[in-house]
Amino acid sequence: MFGEINFPGQHDNEQVVLFLRRHWFIFFMRLLLVIIAIIGLVLIYVFFNIFGGDFSQSSYYNLLLFAESLGTLFIWNLFFILWIDFYLDAWIVTNERIINISQKGFFNRDISELKLTKIQDVTSEIVGVIPTVLGYGNIYVQTAAEVERFSFYQIPNPNEVKNTIVQLQEKERKSEEIEMGQAIRGEL
Amino acid sequence: MSSIITTLYLIVILIFLAFGAAIVFHLLYYKINRHVSGVMSLIYVIGAFLLIVSNFVLFRQVNWEQIFGNFRL
Numbered sequence: 001m002f003g004e005i006n007f008p009g010q011h012d013n014e015q016v017v018l019f020l021r022r023h024w025f026i027f028f029m030r031l032l033l034v035i036i037a038i039i040g041l042v043l044i045y046v047f048f049n050i051f052g053g054d055f056s057q058s059s060y061y062n063l064l065l066f067a068e069s070l071g072t073l074f075i076w077n078l079f080f081i082l083w084i085d086f087y088l089d090a091w092i093v094t095n096e097r098i099i100n101i102s103q104k105g106f107f108n109r110d111i112s113e114l115k116l117t118k119i120q121d122v123t124s125e126i127v128g129v130i131p132t133v134l135g136y137g138n139i140y141v142q143t144a145a146e147v148e149r150f151s152f153y154q155i156p157n158p159n160e161v162k163n164t165i166v167q168l169q170e171k172e173r174k175s176e177e178i179e180m181g182q183a184i185r186g187e188l
Numbered sequence: 189m190s191s192i193i194t195t196l197y198l199i200v201i202l203i204f205l206a207f208g209a210a211i212v213f214h215l216l217y218y219k220i221n222r223h224v225s226g227v228m229s230l231i232y233v234i235g236a237f238l239l240i241v242s243n244f245v246l247f248r249q250v251n252w253e254q255i256f257g258n259f260r261l
Contacts, residue, residue: 007220059250059251059255060255062246062249062250062251063250063255065246065249066243066246066247066249066250069239069242069243069246070200070243072239072243073204073236073239073240073243074204076232076235076236076239077204077207077208077211077236080228080232081207081211083228084211084214084215087220087224087228088214088218088220090220101220103214103218106214107210109218
């Protein structure tokens with residue numbers, strides 16, 4: 001299902017079980033900035049054309065078009081900056097571990113991982129009207145590792161994700177116990 | 189056309205290109221899904237190229253001397 005997904009340091013037999021990003025509504029809220037900027041450009045153009053009298057014949061008309069075009073250039077960049085921030089911020093749950101890839105602007109990227117066997121408990125929360133209606137929320141994974149709390153923010157279907165993580169953790173723990181038992185009995 | 193205006197315009201375009209280079213770098217270097225990264229970089233590059241070309245054409249059409257005539261730039 002996630003055959004196309006690659007991440008740094010992926011093991012040979014590691015299978016991606018869940019690939020999570022923030023809910024689309026979070027991206028949409030950021031996208032509002034771009035939409036407002038576009039509306040602003042359109043309004044400026046309309047304003048000068050309606051209230052500017054013979055504005056389209058004046059030498060300032062070309063200046064307005066140039067300024068609008070320059071604005072569009074930077075809106076184009078803004079959209080992609082917002083998209084990259086959304087796209088590169090991800091949580092990957094594999095059959096071995098959880099990987100948190102956090103992108104903070106340009107050239108600032110944190111990647112942390114947590115083995116499933118180190119998980120102590122998993123909590124999901126959905127707070128607020130919009131998250132409840134759209135079904136997104138946070139997940140907190142309590143760990144016995146150096147990083148005590150692993151957080152997934154604004155991800156879709158947090159309850160289902162929590163259940164999947166718990167199931168994977170139990171499976172991984174059982175297989176580790178079997179391996180340990182075999183090692184003690186000298187079968188390995 | 190005043191050289192100061194041209195220099196300022198060049199600086200603005202260079203800022204845009206610097207951001208553009210950073211965007212393409214992030215798309216291609218930190219690729220999580222190669223297909224999505226490839227398509228999005230292509231869209232970005234084509235869009236940015238068209239916007240820069242149209243912006244340059246509009247820049248040349250502006251009569252800067254007349255607009256800033258009083259300032260003797």
